[in-house]
Amino acid sequence: MLKRAVLLGAAAAGGAAAYYYTADIDTQMEMASATGPLVRMLDPELSHIIGIQAAARRLLPRDTRPDPPALHTKVFGLDFPNPIGLAAGFDKNAEAVAGLMGLGFGFVEVGSITPKPQPGNPTPRVFRIPELKATINRYGFNNLGADAVQDHLLAFEAAAEKDPALKRGPLGVNLGKNKNSKDAALDYCIGLTKLATHADYLVVNVSSPNTPGLRALQGRKELEALVNQVKGTRDRMVWGQSGPPPLLIKVAPDLNELDKRDIAAVALACGVDGLIISNTTIQRPGEVANYPAAQEAGGLSGPPLFAMSTGVLSDMYRLTGGRLPLVGCGGVASGEDAYKKIRAGASLVQLYTVFAYEGPALIPRIKRELAECLKRDGFTSVADAVGADHPDIRRHNSSGKSSAAQAGSKKGWLW
Ligand SMILES: Cc1cc2nc3c(=O)[nH]c(=O)nc-3n(C[C@H](O)[C@H](O)[C@H](O)COP(=O)(O)O)c2cc1C
Structure with missing residues (x-):
C-alpha cells in the first residue's frame, strides 16, 4: 500500500x-x-532558506522576455530594464543573484552585509501575519560577512561573463555594521572597500531596527560625518572611466519632520546619489495591532507599511525638491502600488514581503499592471511619471537640469 x-x-x-x-x-x-501554500506551512525562516536555495540552483523560472520600452528607465546613470527591484534582506549573502534576476526584476539588491560574519538574533526571529501579507522580522543582520559575499559576487560575475543575459539589470550592494562594532563608519568603509567594485550601486543602511543604535546614525551630525567618511573612502579608490558606483542611503519610515529635513539637507549637501525610502517600521499601524505577532519585537513590512512609507517618500521628494533620485520601498503588492510610489516621487521601486508571499508570478504581473497604469494616464515612460503628484515641484524643475527624473550622471546630480 x-x-x-x-x-x-x-x-x-x-x-x-x-x-x-x-x-x-x-x-x-x-x-x-x-507552491506558496505548501511553503507557508513551514517556519518562515526555513521557507526563506528554501527560496534562496531554489533560486541559487536556478530551479526558478527564467523570464527572458524583454520588458516593455515604457518601463525602461535610467537613474543615477544606470540602465534599468524596468523599475521593479528586489529589496535588500532577501538575498543577504548574494547566493542567488542570477536566479533572482532571472525572475524579471529590473535590479536586485543584496545584503545587508557586515564586515565580519555574524549569526544575528536568536530564532525564531521572523513572524508572518498572513491575513495582511505582512511580516515582522528581527533577523539582526545575520550574514556570512564581506569576504564570503565577495566570493559569491565573483562567482556571479564569472557566470555572467559566460552568459551576459544572466545580468538582467543593476546589482546593488547594501552595507551594514556588525552588532558589536564600536566604529560604525569604519564598518561601512570596510564593507565598501571589499565590495564596491562588484556593485553597480552601494547602499549605506542606517535604518534596520534590529541593530542597537543603528537608526541613531540618521541624525544630522552623525549622518553627515558618516556620509563624508564613506564617500571619501569610495572616492579614494581607483575607478575606471565610468567612475565609482553611486552611493545611496536607506532610511527608516519612523522619522519626524526634523529627521526628514535633516536627512534631505545632508543628502543634498554631501552629494549622496539617492535615498531608499524605506526600511521596516517599528510601529504597528491599523489592524496589525490585533494580531498576536504584533507583540513580537522587530520591523514590520508588507502592505500595512505602504501608506507610511509612501508618505515619507512623498515628504522626501518635496524636501529634496525632486532633485535626488528616490527608491520607493514598503508594502508594494501590485503595479498600481508601484505606480503610486512613482507618482509620489520614486524613480525606482523595490519590494520584498509580498514577493515572499506570492512568489515569482507577482513580478510579471506588477510590470504588466504598471505599464497599464502609465498608459492609462498618458505617460510614455516611468521617468515621465516620477513625482506626478507634486506638479508644483515638477513645474519648477522642468526648466532646470536638476530633476531626479532626468538624472543621468553616474556621479550624481550635484557634481
Ligand atoms: C525578513 C526581512 C529581512 C530584511 N533584511 C534587510 C536587510 O538586511 N537590510 C535592509 O536594508 N533591509 C532589510 N529588510 C527590509 C526590506 O529591504 C524592505 O525595506 C522592507 O521590508 C519594506 O519592503 P516590503 O514591505 O516590500 O517588504 C528586510 C525585510 C524583511 C521582511
Missing part, C-alpha cells in the same frame, strides 16, 4: 516536473507561485 502511494507520488511529481519544464514562462511562474 505504502509502496504504491510512494510510486504514485513520484509519478505525479515526475509528471509535474515534465509539464513544468515544457510549459511557457507564465505557466512556469504560476506553477512556482502555486
